[in-house]
Amino acid sequence: MSKPFVSVELLSQRFPDGKGGRMTVFENASFGIEKGEFVVILGHSGCGKSTIMNILAGLAQPTSGVVTMDGTEISGPSLDRGVVFQNYSLLPWLTALGNVRFGVRARHPDWSRAKVDEVSTEYLSMVGLSAEAIHRKPSQLSGGMRQRVSIARAFANHPKLLLLDEPFGALDALTRGTIQDELLKIWGGTNQTVFMITHDIDEAILLADRILLMTNGPFARVAESVQITIPRPRTRTDIVDHPNYYPIRNHLVQFLGKRSKELAGQASGGAAQSPDRVRIDLTAPPAPAPAHLRAIAE
Template sequence: MSNSNPTRYIDIQGVEQTFKTRKGNFPALRDINLTVAKGEFVTLIGHSGCGKSTLLNLIAGPGPERAVVFQNHSLLPWLTCFENVFLAVERVFGRSETRIQLKVRTDAALALVGLTAAAQKRPGEISGGMKQRVGIARALSMEPKVLLMDEPFGALDALTRAKLQDELLDIVAATQATVVMVTHDVDEAVLLSDRIVMLTNGPAATIGEVLAVNLPRPRHRVALADDPQYQHHRKAVIDFLYTRQAHVEKAA
């Protein structure tokens, strides 16, 4: 990550990734060039196997300045919601802050995602959507410079997914977080993003197109449903994924 230039908060230049398999080397990504500005929300979209999660993992690396939210919430089932978040807070800030300060941080993170009332419940006692909110709270509690999200709402039903998308819009507006998110959902990408990065089909996937989403914030899904600009962006992504990439596959 680059801290000196706000327009290049994340700077990826000429990145490639090859995996060794039993059948030989598998080129997952090639010639990836991407910059992300501070406070920007960028989504990565493409067909299965195009290397979206691989690219997200390359950005993640080690260190608490980058927090990851997965599709699987990965909560410890024997701990309460509070304790799951507190564990992350203690790991990052435990050497510099008192236990009271750590508790305040944990409470604030749970309040940010609307889970104060569920703080003492265990994962088995709450819904799937609430579990994902705990995962988001845990990530935000670490005050990461970059929030990385790998299809965080992919396993949820449509109504819960829509609710959490709306909540994520509010959270990002409140925290001014820099977000890179993997998704398969075109509408989700257009609703949330400042830019949509479209990857070509694998193997040796690369960035085929980057679409700037010129929709004012705050955004409201009901108001956007009939918005011509929203429909224009949606069509552009669908055209890339299901028309242009389909032609590439047939030509190959």
């Protein structure tokens, strides 16, 4: 079995607990992400999801363990890993266009100004920003619009891995739905590998190929890897009618409600903590997976 595109190996993070000891957030976490895969990580606050995200982004250093992408070890931030932060992280003194331009120019320092403008405008219109709205400052845009700009900035750079840190966490439910649809639409046209954090179970099922479930901290671990056996393209109204939707949803709710607590606080004893693979599929067993389901080689 070859190594997955992104490989997280024996990753541990410990922080001083303020009393002279050390608090283990997670220990020996090990999992992989395949090229083109959309992986969502679900878990309660404080389980270390964001820490894993920051390590993948190269913004934080793990206490031990390595993350490799495309065969090379991640040792710092890189344009190959685009990040969309929960709080948008747009530069408030630049317009929406200026913010996307900032990213494109960093990626392609040799491009002419006209070319940078053209590409930036193209990606902004792709996320639904009008020609008038792109000249506004972030403070003059709604939360949903800001997050669209942030997504456009990330996609315009064609990162090898796109990291989404609770991108819709600060948005109201209706806006969230629209942007999820838009994200699906943009993502569908690319072969973009995505790793995303969320708290929202329905959002996870709608977007993900695979959901990683994390137990509570301390000593949190990625306990399960749940394959979403609902064919694409998906829409929020259609997936709820799919026979697999509620069994998967129930499984996730049960995990977050009960088992995430029961499994918490267990030291790994040095062993690699790989998630158990879970596949729930009520549609015509033992039919082979439909062709448009992405193959997952683990």
